[in-house]
Amino acid sequence: MNTSEVTREGIRGARPDHDAIPGSAGRRRPRRGGRGERLMVPKAEFRSYYGKPVLNQIVWAPYDIGGYLFLGGLAGASSVLAAGAELSGRPVLARAMKIGALGAISGSVVALVHDLGRPARFVNMLRVFKPSSPMSVGSWLLACYGPLAGAAAVTDVTGLLPRLGRAAAVGAAAFGPAVAAYTAPLICDTAVPAWHEGHREMPFVFVGSGAAAAGGLGMLAAPVEQAGPARRAALFGAALEVGAAQVMRRRMGMVAEPYGRGSAGVLMRAASALTLAGAAAGTVLGRRSRAAAATAGVALLAGSLCTRLGVFQAGVASARDPRYTVVPQRARADARDAGTADGAGDARTGVPAQRGEQG
Structure with missing residues (x-):
């Protein structure tokens, strides 16, 4: 508070150490015993009204959805590996991958239906086909792929209708990459920051994870002399x-x-360690030792499962913390405002204008 008085003779009662000086609000005042400006206002915290999160929290069961993501990727990649083994004359590897694909896709559908609560909800998704909906596309992929994978496995085990079985194996392999990849856009087409912001690379992560898991299954189930494609698939994945x-x-x-x-x-650190160790051991030691190949296969399967569970848990954590929603939104808004202020963008879309374009 200023207690000085201005008179004709000058300023009476001035106290330089206590009086406020006009224009001094923006100047730095050093703190006692330290440097810099004294923090008069506490740092802003990311809060929402009434302490509620910005996004609705994820209610999916971790092991249902994590298992659904893992088994779907394993099934799709296994069908591709099964067709390659069949066409290259590796019957033991082909049979193992066909059975693995059927078991994996069956478990994936069971996990999905269990999370949905009622089987009728899955059937209802087949009433229409909506290309813009990853869930609709995924439902139809499962409906088309499942019977083909089943026919390929049953005909191989029973020995009946071998030509039909080979055609089914090739058909399942044609759907395999899409089955392994579609779960990535399925989760990325949400408002969950850790999923949505990774939409460009997530399909490659899931396809690689599925290929590594299928290679691990092949090394675990097939003899060393027939597991060459499985080792290469594991290394690539x-x-x-x-x-x-x-x-x-x-x-x-x-x-x-x-x-x-x-x-x-x-989970993500364990996934990287298990996947890299499994691929290295399978490539180097799995050529000569069945035990080493089986151990590497187990490590690859566990690494793929850890990847899917880690991605799921990261999404849950990012949806719980409002920072991961608010900060990127503010950055995008600031970038649009800056572009509009410079005359380089459209205020409604934020799309930069081309040079030489006239308004």
Whole structure:
């Protein structure tokens, strides 16, 4: 408070250490015993009204959805590997992958239906086909792929209708990559920050994870002399999964933080270690030792499962913390405002205008 008085003779009762000086609000006032400006207002916290999160929380069961994601990727990649083994004259590997594909897709559908609550809800999704809906496309993929995978496995085990079985195996392999990949756009087509911001690389992560798991299953079930395609699939899948995951996390910036923290961080680190170790052991030691090949196969399957569970847990964590929703939105809004102020963009769309374009 200013207690000085201005008179004709000058300022009476001035106290330089206490009086407020006009224009001094923006000047720095050093703190006692430290440097910089004294913090007069506490740092802003990311809160929502009444303490509620910005997004609705994920209510999916972790093991239902995690198992659904893992088994779907394993099934699709196994069918591709089964067709290759059949056409290249590796009957034991082909049979193992056909049976594995049928078991995996059956378990995937069971996990999905269990999370939906009633089988009728899955059937209702087949009443229409909506290309813009990943869930609709995925439902039809499962409906088309499942019978083909089943026919390929049953005909191989029973020995009946071998030509029909080979055609079914090739048909399942044609749907296999889509079955392994569609769950990525399914989760990325949401408002969950850790999923939505990774929409560019997530399909590659899931396809690589599925290929690594299928290669691990092949090394686990087939003899060493027939497991060559499985070893190559495991090596390719491991490199694709780990590489795409690293690129995704670097591009996402702060939104990628949940992938390195808490239970999601533990799962993702375990996934990388198991996948890389399994691929390396299978490639180097799995050529000569059946025990080493089986151990590598188990590690690859466990690594793929950890990847899917880690992605799920990261999504749950990012939906719970409003920072991962608010900060990217503010950054995008600021970028649009800056572009509009510079005359380089459209205020409604934020799309930069081309040089030489006249309004």
